Amino acid sequence: MFADHEERTFTKWRRKESVVALDVRREMGAMEPTMPFSGDVMIHTDDLTLGYGDRLILRDVTFSVYTGEIVAVLGGSGCGKSTLLKALIGLLPPLRGSVWIGGRCITGPQGDMALEAVRRHIGVLFQYGALLGSLSIADNVAMPLEEFTDLPRRLIEDIVHFKLETVGLADYAHFMPSELSGGMRKRAALARAMALDPQILFCDEPSAGLDPITAAELDELLMECNRALGITMVVITHELASIETIATRCIMLDKSAQGVIAVGTPEKLKNESTDPRVRAFFHRQPAMLRAAELGGSVPS
Numbered sequence: 344m345f346a347d348h349e350e351r352t353f354t355k356w357r358r359k360e361s362v363v364a365l366d367v368r369r370e371m372g373a374m375e376p377t378m379p380f381s382g383d384v385m386i387h388t389d390d391l392t393l394g395y396g397d398r399l400i401l402r403d404v405t406f407s408v409y410t411g412e413i414v415a416v417l418g419g420s421g422c423g424k425s426t427l428l429k430a431l432i433g434l435l436p437p438l439r440g441s442v443w444i445g446g447r448c449i450t451g452p453q454g455d456m457a458l459e460a461v462r463r464h465i466g467v468l469f470q471y472g473a474l475l476g477s478l479s480i481a482d483n484v485a486m487p488l489e490e491f492t493d494l495p496r497r498l499i500e501d502i503v504h505f506k507l508e509t510v511g512l513a514d515y516a517h518f519m520p521s522e523l524s525g526g527m528r529k530r531a532a533l534a535r536a537m538a539l540d541p542q543i544l545f546c547d548e549p550s551a552g553l554d555p556i557t558a559a560e561l562d563e564l565l566m567e568c569n570r571a572l573g574i575t576m577v578v579i580t581h582e583l584a585s586i587e588t589i590a591t592r593c594i595m596l597d598k599s600a601q602g603v604i605a606v607g608t609p610e611k612l613k614n615e616s617t618d619p620r621v622r623a624f625f626h627r628q629p630a631m632l633r634a635a636e637l638g639g640s641v642p643s
């Protein structure tokens with residue numbers, strides 16, 4: 344069920360680009376908004392306020408992600424992590440505020456065009472992989488290359504092989520997604536997300552549904568991609584082990600606060616934060632949170 348929903352989300356994401364592509368190519372010259380930040384800022388949100396209909400989920404969220412970072416967006420269930428991700432990849436228009444990617448505002452009046460301009464440089468690893476079930480693993484990985492490039496079939500096949508080799512699936516090119524394990528599907532989805540050598544990779548709960556060893560292997564793979572290729576990553580997760588292993592910085596959201604309650608390295612948040620909500624999360628002690636909510640003392 345989740346996989347079907349994701350496949351639709353993925354298709355929507357891809358379709359949006361082909362709808363605006365023509366206009367963009369025509370008008371590209373006219374559109375060059377620049378971000379009021381240094382070139383080191385890869386992603387920036389400014390007073391971003393998100394919701395569904397009348398329901399507000401996040402308000403006035405402002406943060407930057409710098410080139411080469413792996414930023415973990417974390418927080419308890421329902422605090423709005425996936426909602427934020429949807430806004431960052433242009434699937435959810437904000438109620439207020441803006442999202443800037445690579446110096447372009449993707450939420451302004453010319454947001455669709457800006458998004459089209461940067462989309463080729465963005466990879467998304469969806470929570471359940473979002474592989475198209477009717478295509479082989481190789482064809483899934485080839486898809487972005489066929490849509491975005493004019494490369495000859497032979498070269499696309501070589502690139503697909505290389506990408507699958509990178510994630511350890513070279514021998515499974517002709518398998519269908521349903522014939523792979525959960526961990527293998529995630530790796531295949533990573534190969535697809537990396538097909539166009541993106542500068543930014545968004546990952547929605549990469550460890551979800553994986554056993555700890557497989558999850559750790561995927562974390563290793565993400566770190567390799569970051570180190571070797573310099574890809575900036577935003578990883579939505581609430582897996583503590585994963586956060587402590589891969590994140591260079593964390594942005595913590597909270598449901599009651601409807602926004603960001605902490606920003607910092609995992610070590611700093613874990614060892615230095617005095618916020619009971621942050622301490623409860625990093626020390627896995629819900630009692631700390633309950634005590635704080637009741638206005639009582641927080642266990643040390």
Ligand SMILES: Nc1ncnc2c1ncn2[C@@H]1O[C@H](COP(=O)(O)OP(=O)(O)OP(=O)(O)O)[C@@H](O)[C@H]1O
Nearest residue numbers: 395398400418419420421422423424425426427581
């Ligand atoms: N399409 C939607 N329409 C209405 N409400 C939604 C929609 N998607 C999410 N929500 C609501 O927004 C809130 C935040 O959901 P979101 O999925 O962003 O949280 P999350 O932090 O990613 O949670 P989890 O860790 O459990 O995946 C939830 O209360 C959810 O019910």
